[in-house]
Amino acid sequence: MNLKSLIREVPDFPKPGINFYDITTLLQDAAGLRAVIDDLGAAYKGKEIEIVVGIEARGFIFAPAVAYALHAGFVPVRKPKKLPAPTERVEYDLEYGTDILEIHKDAIRPGQKVLIVDDVLATGGTAKAVAHLVEKLGGNLVGLSFAIELDFLKGRDKLPGHKIDSLLHY
Numbered sequence: 001m002n003l004k005s006l007i008r009e010v011p012d013f014p015k016p017g018i019n020f021y022d023i024t025t026l027l028q029d030a031a032g033l034r035a036v037i038d039d040l041g042a043a044y045k046g047k048e049i050e051i052v053v054g055i056e057a058r059g060f061i062f063a064p065a066v067a068y069a070l071h072a073g074f075v076p077v078r079k080p081k082k083l084p085a086p087t088e089r090v091e092y093d094l095e096y097g098t099d100i101l102e103i104h105k106d107a108i109r110p111g112q113k114v115l116i117v118d119d120v121l122a123t124g125g126t127a128k129a130v131a132h133l134v135e136k137l138g139g140n141l142v143g144l145s146f147a148i149e150l151d152f153l154k155g156r157d158k159l160p161g162h163k164i165d166s167l168l169h170y
């Protein structure tokens with residue numbers, strides 16, 4: 001199945017110079033959706049993943065489906081002030097300024113086997129921040145799985161020592 005043919009590339013979105021990889025055209029294709037969910041979890045079948053972590057907002061599309069396929073639980077990482085119970089937070093650098101992400105403190109028990117799933121690995125700033133949250137809670141981060149990796153941004157260099165798999169490379 002040629003998943004790349006289902007990704008729509010939108011030049012100059014959301015601003016000039018950015019080539020945006022639009023996954024909605026993949027999601028709306030029944031066979032494409034099934035293939036991407038199966039493939040994101042494939043390397044972790046039988047690896048006893050207990051928690052799949054997804055990142056607001058596009059990570060919420062893929063991560064719960066992968067969790068279901070792996071018979072694991074799903075944990076959301078959210079933008080600030082969305083989660084109601086006590087949280088752990090991480091502040092990380094963006095191109096301009098900083099951003100904050102939060103996770104419930106009791107979402108992961110120490111030693112639990114965790115997989116992070118997201119749509120795109122770009123600069124790796126977000127993934128690094130989420131990996132930090134998982135490890136702060138004592139989770140055993142087994143790997144990170146992405147639908148798309150933008151190789152030229154070298155995001156994986158921000159995650160040394162971690163297993164990273166991406167289905168499509170640009």
Ligand code: AMP
Nearest residue numbers: 019020021058120121122123124125126
């Ligand atoms: P980053 O922290 O730079 O790895 O990217 C964070 C998030 O931004 C990714 O998970 C994507 O949802 C989104 N993103 C960044 N660059 C692109 C792009 N060129 N096309 C689509 N989504 C992108």
